[in-house]
Amino acid sequence: MSNLVATNRPRRSVLYMPGSNARALEKARALAADVVILDLEDAVAPDAKAVAREQVAAAVTAGGFGHREVVVRINGLDTAWGKADLSAVAATGPDVILIPKVNGPGDLLGAGRALAAAGTPGHVRVWAMMETPLAMLNAGAIAAAATDATTRLSGFVMGTNDLAKETGARIVPGRAPMNAWLMTCLAAARAHGLVIIDGVWNEIADEAGFARECAEARDMGFDGKTLIHPNQIAGCNAAFSPAEAEVAWARKIIAAFALPENAAKGALQVEGRMVERLHAEMAARLVAIAEAIDTRKVTG
Incomplete structure (x- = not known):
């Protein structure tokens, strides 16, 4: 596992x-x-x-x-x-x-x-x-x-x-x-x-x-x-459970690092805040948990 x-x-x-x-x-x-x-x-x-x-x-x-x-x-x-x-x-x-x-x-x-x-x-x-x-x-x-x-x-x-x-x-x-x-x-x-x-x-x-x-x-x-x-x-x-605002911010970080022009960057600014790739990793985990929770709400 x-x-x-x-x-x-x-x-x-x-x-x-x-x-x-x-x-x-x-x-x-x-x-x-x-x-x-x-x-x-x-x-x-x-x-x-x-x-x-x-x-x-x-x-x-x-x-x-x-x-x-x-x-x-x-x-x-x-x-x-x-x-x-x-x-x-x-x-x-x-x-x-x-x-x-x-x-x-x-x-x-x-x-x-x-x-x-x-x-x-x-x-x-x-x-x-x-x-x-x-x-x-x-x-x-x-x-x-x-x-x-x-x-x-x-x-x-x-x-x-x-x-x-x-x-x-x-x-x-x-x-x-x-x-x-x-x-x-x-x-x-x-x-x-x-x-x-x-x-x-x-x-x-x-x-x-x-x-x-x-x-x-x-x-x-x-x-x-x-x-x-x-x-x-x-x-x-x-x-x-991750708050909606936390999930929204995490998605912005993930999207920023996914841009082709940022592929080689270790750090960048998102809405005036400095974020690093470690923040993108943390964001990915938070979004994954939020999505799993949302799936449970649908399936029961």
Whole structure:
């Protein structure tokens, strides 16, 4: 899979759905989320793990999720449920398997070998939960594991609640205690062409706080945000969708560099503003995302 293709796919809203809730799994097929994470880990009580595994495997096999990217978060491979999760899910061929508690590249190599041994289809990718102190210290090495095809790595998901638990850092407005970790992971992801999704907003009733944090994550450079309730989808999609003015400006930059007389130029003026070829590359990605979003509005 091309990293460019991977990052141009809209992943604005990434909704966790508990695998033990059959009604929620059915509902996931009709929600406006770009990505659904069918969860076997944190959202599922220990005595419901087996039932959740069966229900998620059946849901992925049945399909019907349309344009929605289907991710399954398994339990850690060092837990009592992880290997059975991987075995059951691997055969169903979701778009992505999300590995929790990744501490270093070795965790991804082990998961990749287990996926290969289980006969997992080649198109299935792996995302890593970045949610431990060791993950923050090893972010660059974890992202670099994407260069080894064994890992199937194509994305990071921030686990900010677990980070708070493990470090004692408080989750406060603006997330100052965590910003260094967030940006370290983002830089590592971008250095290796990975998708990166921000952590969840816990206060479902605080719509203003949620909108603020979505805007912060967008401005940091995240592709989207993980969500814990369907009511958060619309606001998240709006925050991470390119504005009409941004798209119009991007098209002007692309058109300017496409002119024959500008073919050899590395920089030029567009409406009095100096732009470089790197701006044209950024503009092309923004337009591609906007067009993909527009296509979804038409097709549903």
